[in-house]
Amino acid sequence: DAMVIQNPRYQVTQFGKPVTLSCSQTLNHNVMYWYQQKSSQAPKLLFHYYDKDFNNEADTPDNFQSRRPNTSFCFLDIRSPGLGDAAMYLCATSRDEGGLAGDEQYFGPGTRLTVT
């Protein structure tokens, strides 16, 4: 089945130790998104890629970076995790072939990050 896959599902890292979360998709969608969701809060968009074009949300901290080496894969790099970065990180994709940004998004199962 076509899907959005995230690895690992659970990640523990130490304060200040860089960590990379990965996302892959078999949907062949143009757009990939990264969200941060803290307990009992809404998912918050960090950034998205439309093909290779990277778009950062204005309030996304510099500590968060992303790479999309090809259509299928997208990575979230947290350069120096702080305790406040502990959250669920969700990857999503959408088709948006016309660039109209109107398509629904399909989410991966998320990676739950713990910072010790």
Add this chain to the structure above:
Amino acid sequence: RKEVEQDPGPFNVPEGATVAFNCTYSNSASQSFFWYRQDCRKEPKLLMSVYSSGNEDGRFTAQLNRASQYISLLIRDSKLSDSATYLCVVNGGGFKTIFGAGTRLFVKA
């Protein structure tokens, strides 16, 4: 004012009840609207898109009122399995996707 606001909940309803959720958005240029369902510690899953003409999928009906910048979701004949958090999602254009904080629903036997 938040860009997307939802009823805070939680809603506690018996099986078989009808329940309605409301959502308002601040950006009048918003282009597309969705309802997602999120179970505890799981990812959001698309429940339905919301069209100007309104749409229905089984027990679920969604309405959009652009003039009032208002979206609603109606669930009829609630089931225990409907217990979840319901997220209102608004696309403000240019891939800017904004989630509401969600409304928790508990359906009791």
